Amino acid sequence: MFLQTSTRFGIRDTIEGNQYNLTTRSRSLSVTNTKSPIIVWLRRDLRLTDNPSLHFATTEKRPIVLAYIHDDSDTAWQIGAASCWWLHHSLGALTASVEKASGHLCLLRGKTKNVLEALIKETGADTIAWNRRYEPAAIESDSNLKRHLLKKGIDVKSFAGNLCHEPWQVQRAGKHPYKVFTAYWRASLKTESLALTRSVKKLDQCISLPDHETSLEELALLPTIAWAEAFPRNWQPGEAGAKKNLKTLLATTLSDYQTARDLPSVQGTSRLSPHLAFGEISPRYINATVRDALLKKKIADDDNTETFLREIGWREFAHHLIYHFPHTTDKPLDQRFEKFPWKKIKPETLSRWQQGDTGIPLVDAGMRQLWQTGWMHNRVRMVVGSLLVKNLGYHWREGAEWFWDTLVDADLASNSMGWQWVAGSGADAAPYFRVFNPVRQGERFDPEGTYVRTWVPEIAKLGKKRIHAPWTATEAELSEAGIVLGETYPEPIVELSGSRIAALERFEKIKQPK
DNA sequence: TGAAATGTTGGGGCG
């Protein structure tokens, strides 16, 4: 057995440890050679700031095996393609910052259980630490793993890393978990947030395992087709990018957040979602930073700030829901929707929705923004979702699965909650009769048509009066804009008014009391 | 974090 540090950091000293040979930086030898290593298993917590399991390990004064395991065995809701792109770059960024802290990140591949067992055997580690996850599949595999490792005499330490409150902390004693956001939010404001842990600056106890590790490239996370080409223009995965977005939010975006966050043509949102999804930044760090800025009067204590904090609260609520109602990743929370008459999928129709070829400008703009950047503005997500679920009558899971594969911020808790909200079957859901009209939404939130023109250039020459509904334009207006409906841009995939009424009738039938 | 239908009000044109 042979363990060594990354060669980039020079000094290599081979020593005889108790049960193993260890190569590590010389100055930590006196501390490390008598103690068993601790494995820090990173998952959706790819950061050094406020990372409780990592912080715990650094306080232990013994060798650390800092490991990310890419387990691509086939499971439900396995990481999607856009998320893989993000993960690749996030791991790259983390590797660099870990090395800057004189540490080393081990990239490993294989079945999690096998990899961890091999690591334990190889290094003599007697402890493993991780930050908890709350998705049903993760909970199941984590608890199986924990039981298995405890039986083998390994100490397993799990931490609360990715939420301000554990899902079971915000709860009325003896009652059902919250299903309504405002009630949840009020209660969570009264519940003390989990504390921040100190940022990790030095990781020189890290050891490496050259016989086991793989390179980032070997993880093969990047798409094989030239699809994500435009992603880097929009994103900087990693902790530094996350902090940069938070800084921009506090310095500029937040002052007009309440209004601007609804305008898809404006950079009015925080754009923190993918960073949060991969745990490159913690919600506690975000809240603490906002609080600090408030104290220093750098931002105003107004509705803008409150609205933003509430959005962080929605993320917490989504995790609360997925923890207490784990079936909601696939099945409706509201039982009445079990037998809802979703329409049979026509592959061509579904594909036109996916590709942004519906002939409804705001929908097409959103779906193309998603495809080209891995992200879609939240207001537009509601609009495209409403079209799929209400006007086209397709099961919300079709939308959830597409988003899951194409969003860089894909998060099972938020995705499931969001789609069930749109469908009306979830917690605090939109009432069944709430059907978004993409034309009306365009006129209200993209009045100049700027957003549509960006993503649907073939109709860009239409004036703002027609840009959201080209089918209402006159022959003259169309020809002046160089559009031939049905050729250069499609006729609408569905007639909005009639399909709305039909949807209302379908939903009406299941609305009898629970 | 809805849209459309329906109801109400008030100004202005007009006989």
Next chain:
DNA sequence: ACGCCCCAACATTTC
């Protein structure tokens, strides 16, 4: 001057 109608603008109700 007055009543009537039209309709835009806004409010309320309904799905």
